[in-house]
Amino acid sequence: MLQALFGFNQATNERLWSIIMEHLTDEQFIQDDSYSRGSIRNQLVHMANAQRYWLRALLNVQGLDEIDPEAYPTREAARAICQQADQECLDIVRSLSDADLERIPDRWSQPVWVGLIQVSHHSTDHRAQILRMLHELGAPTLEQNFAIYMENATLMTVRELAGHIAAKRAEWDELLQQVPAGQMNRQLLNGWTIRDAIAITTWKERRLTEIIRTMAGAEVSFSELPEAEQTRILEAGRALAPEALLDQHQAAHRDLLEALREMDDADLNGPTGIPGLPPE
Numbered sequence: 001m002l003q004a005l006f007g008f009n010q011a012t013n014e015r016l017w018s019i020i021m022e023h024l025t026d027e028q029f030i031q032d033d034s035y036s037r038g039s040i041r042n043q044l045v046h047m048a049n050a051q052r053y054w055l056r057a058l059l060n061v062q063g064l065d066e067i068d069p070e071a072y073p074t075r076e077a078a079r080a081i082c083q084q085a086d087q088e089c090l091d092i093v094r095s096l097s098d099a100d101l102e103r104i105p106d107r108w109s110q111p112v113w114v115g116l117i118q119v120s121h122h123s124t125d126h127r128a129q130i131l132r133m134l135h136e137l138g139a140p141t142l143e144q145n146f147a148i149y150m151e152n153a154t155l156m157t158v159r160e161l162a163g164h165i166a167a168k169r170a171e172w173d174e175l176l177q178q179v180p181a182g183q184m185n186r187q188l189l190n191g192w193t194i195r196d197a198i199a200i201t202t203w204k205e206r207r208l209t210e211i212i213r214t215m216a217g218a219e220v221s222f223s224e225l226p227e228a229e230q231t232r233i234l235e236a237g238r239a240l241a242p243e244a245l246l247d248q249h250q251a252a253h254r255d256l257l258e259a260l261r262e263m264d265d266a267d268l269n270g271p272t273g274i275p276g277l278p279p280e
Contacts, residue, residue, distance in 0.1 A: 002101070002113060005120040006093045008149045010086045011151060013047075015142050017079050023139035026074045031137075035127050039080050043133075046223070047126050048085035051119055055092055058105050058115045064088070089119075089223040157265050162257055169253055181242045198249050199237025205252040212259045215238065 020029065020040065037046045045067050053063035067085070072078035093116065102114040106185045109114070123142055131141045158162075184195045191199075204220070237245055 002116055002120075003090075003094055004150060004153070005117070005146070006090045007139075008146050009120055009123050010090050011149060012127065012142070012144055013082070013123070013191050016044075017082075017129065019134060019139055019142065021075055021079070024075065024137065024159070025135075028137055029078070030073060033133055039069075040130055040133055041072065041075075042132050043126050044070045044082050045072065047123050048082045050122050051085055051089045054115050054119045055089060057108075058094065059096075059100070066170065072258060080220075082203060087184055126275070145149050158261060158263050158268055161268065162260050165218045166257060169255075173280075176246070184242050184245075193238075195237055195242070195245060196234050198245055202237075202245075202249045202252045203233050205256045209252070209259045211254045212256075212263060245248070 024040070028040075030039045030183055032038050033040075040081055046069075049067050052066065055061040067081055069078070096112070101116075102111050104111050105115075127144060134141050147179045179194055185193045188197060217236055240248070
């Protein structure tokens with residue numbers, strides 16, 4: 001269970017970082033906030049420091065120094081050190097035996113596993129604070145749902161996954177069919193139109209198809225779309241007639257399902273996942 005909790009912690013942090021990298025500037029990232037730990041950067045570094053503190057206190061792990069948030073003024077730099085902290089914590093938790101978890105550390109009255117659960121809860125608390133800050137900055141947020149994480153963590157066959165994707169896509173296609181051609185330029189969120197949402201979804205499905213077919217997407221994140229590339233995609237989509245845009249959209253989805261069905265179940269459920277994709 002503890003391994004699952006810290007897997008959830010790492011996966012949810014990665015989803016949070018994807019939002020931060022895509023929707024915030026470095027200036028917004030370090031912008032002060034009067035509540036709790038201050039800026040979003042400070043909140044995330046505090047989460048990493050709390051993990052390191054409890055690992056030192058509970059397990060006497062050496063070499064986990066406290067992180068100074070001021071040493072990480074950019075999103076990219078802070079993300080790297082926080083990812084490192086998440087991975088080291090998960091690796092340590094995975095290495096613990098039942099005896100390790102039941103041991104009562106010096107100067108404490110509870111077993112190690114109680115302290116580790118506190119670490120997990122602490123991260124959830126601060127992510128909730130960050131989500132409020134993201135909302136106030138006009139960025140999207142996410143749901144922290146451990147049950148859904150566990151459901152998604154259950155092994156699936158390629159056939160099951162392809163069927164699930166196809167079913168969800170059918171719901172999306174049915175929704176699009178209800179949009180009159182004259183409403184394609186209707187704004188939805190942050191200035192995006194329905195047409196823009198279709199164009200970005202098409203790009204993501206093409207990118208996912210490329211990652212699956214090459215299994216070598218680790219150098220380019222699926223979640224983060226550079227601003228210049230996003231602008232190019234949106235402009236190209238806006239230049240197309242609605243029928244042509246939807247034709248591209250459908251073709252990209254057919255290619256994705258074809259690429260997925262070419263995979264083996266072992267590739268889908270491997271311990272390291274598919275390079276280039278978010279851990280969830």
